[in-house]
Amino acid sequence: MPGLTGHSVAYLYREFILYHQTDYEETRKQTLIAITCLAVFIGYNYWCSRGSLRNIRKRGKLIALMENNATCYYLYKDTPMGFEYDLVKAFADHLGVALEVKTPGWNALFNSLERKDGDIIAAGMTYTPGRDNRVDFSTSYLSVKQNIIIHKSNRSIKSIDDLNGVSIHVREETTYQQRLEELKKKGINLTIVTHKNIPTEELIEMVEKRKIVATVADSNIALLNRRYYPDIKIAFPISKKQDLAWAVRNGDRGLLSEINWFFARIKANGTFKKIYNRYYGSVDHFDYVDIKKFHRRIITRLPEFKTVIKQESERHGFDWRLIAAVIYQESHLDPFAQSYTGTRGMMQLTRTTAKEMGVSNRFDWRQNIRGGVAYLAKLTKRFDDIKDPRTRLLFALASYNIGYGHVRDAQQIAMELGEDPKTWDGLKKALPLLRRKEYYSRTKHGYARGTEPVTYIEHILTYYDILKQKTI
Incomplete structure (x- = not known):
């Protein structure tokens, strides 16, 4: 380059190196500061995100x-x-x-x-x-779907188009309200009536009592409340599946x-x-006639027997509403009920069980309840190898229906199936197999109508659930 000596070139080179070294050090310093700040920020965010836990x-x-x-x-x-x-x-x-x-x-x-x-x-x-x-x-x-709930007698609302001109009551600030507003925008001329902090269950009850024409409920809520309010009808869904x-x-x-x-x-x-x-577990199984009759007999029959049921239940540590549910399943609260198998009375005692429990007259409803509750308590104690109290009770109820020996046989089958024999899920899978020769032929007590105790318990738990929700 013209005009530059060797010393000049050397000088410029040294200055160039020093300048870029300084620039590199400054950049490095700034980078370290940025990384430190980012680490602190990330650490703080992580600390905050774990704060609640x-x-x-x-x-x-x-x-x-x-x-x-x-x-x-x-x-x-x-x-x-x-x-x-x-x-x-x-x-x-x-x-x-x-x-x-x-x-x-x-x-x-x-x-x-x-x-x-x-x-x-x-x-x-x-x-x-x-x-x-x-x-x-x-x-x-x-996952659930939103459903329109109407009275069972309502014949005019069969599809979304039938909601034109209908007032639908829902709790405010819910997805029910949002969905109905969407339907209005699509041309369905419905009226939305909102309620502040009124549970959906109360609106369902209002439908049953004909105080309102319709409401909306998620499928799980609708199916469960159908047993409490049997005169409602789950008409049709108005949404796709939604996530809870x-x-x-x-x-x-x-x-x-x-x-x-x-x-x-x-x-x-x-x-x-x-x-x-x-x-x-059993909300899909709904027998309107049976549930409606149960609601009636809670009022017409149960009060006569309630005091004795409470006394005997308390004596053996049972919830009296559970025993009332068992009695209804056994006899529909009829003291003179009898079956073709020879069982008699409120808790359908066999002659052998009655003798064992000191019951001289199976049609004496006081004796029958006393003997039946005592026998259920005895069965419950025989399953003391099952630690969970609710599971132990379900095993005892199954034994009350089908016999203790058959339940133990079903436990053996459950083990062969690779199921846990001390859980209700395991037993429920095994019990129906007692009808099949390839299974019952290997058991100690032989053939049994193994599907019956499964249905029997489902019914009892449904009645029990209804009684728990009732003020009686």
């Missing part, structure tokens, strides 16, 4: 925001129950903490969560794109991940199925 474990308590109704959470004899409650209780047990339930009302659930009055919303809530602006939803644990999920505060990823893992785990190990079957 950490706080739950530290305080030793999970606070769940729930709805107070038959499908979600309710108290029976001061004992909390409900499908959602049992799921949340299982989650609290999974975390190793106690459970506290708060019921602020449907319209206040989101605000309560945002104020940190609770850790999760577990209220049979449907995931919607609009709702996830306020909360983060877990994976789905149950739990909700946490936005960004609460640690708790959300734990919930999702929990749902995956209980669905894999059978816990979810067990809880589901406890509440919804």
Whole structure:
């Protein structure tokens, strides 16, 4: 290059190197600062996202925001129950903490969560794109459809088009209201009447009493409440399948991940199925005539026998409503009932059982109830190898219906099938096989009508559930 000496070139080269070294050091310094800030930010975010879960474990308590109704959470004899409650209780047990339930009302659930009055919303809530602006939803644990509910006598509403001119009552700020608004936009000239914080169950009852023409309910709610209000009709669905999920505060990823893992785990190990079957296992089986008759006889027949039923139930540690359900299944509360097999009276005692339990006259309803309840208690004690009290009771009821020996035979078959012989699910699969020669020929007590105890118990649990919801 003209005009540059060797010394000049060397000088410029040194300056060039020094300049770029300085620039590199500055860039490196800035990069390290940026990486440090990013790491702090990510760490802080992670710490915050795990904050709720950490706080739950530290305080030793999970606070769940729930709805107070038959499908979600309710108290029976001061004992909390409900499908959602049992799921949340299982989650609290999974975390190793106690459970506290708060019921602020449907319209206040989101605000309560945002104020940190609770850790999760577990209220049979449907995931919607609009709702996830306020909360983060877990994976789905149950799919449902929205259904129109009308009175059984209503012949005019058979399809969505028939909703023109109909007033439909729903709780406000629900997916029911959203779906009805969508139908209106599509040209269905219906009227939406909203109610603040009125449970769907109450609106269903209003339909049965003909106070309103129609309401909307998710399929699980509709099927369960049909047994409490048998004069309703589940007319038709107005939505595709929708997902029920739990909700946490936005960004609460640690708790959300734990919930999702929990749902995956209980669905894999059978816990979810067990809880589901406890509440919804037989809702698809609905005999209108039978359920309607049961509701009538709760009023016309049960009061006469109620005092003795209570006394004998208390004597042996049973819930009197369960025994009333057994008696109805056995005799429809008829003291003089008798079957072709020779059983007699309120609890359909055989001659042998009556003698064993000291019953001299099987048509004496007081003696019959006393002997029947004592015999059921005796059967329950014979299954002391089964630790779960509810399962033990179901085994005892099956024995009351088909015989203790046949139940033990069915347990052996369950083992051969690879099923757990100490669970009701395992026994329920094995009992019907007692009708088949390839199975009963290898058992100690032989042939039995093994499908009967399964149906028998389903009926009893349905009657029992109705009685638990009744104020009698």
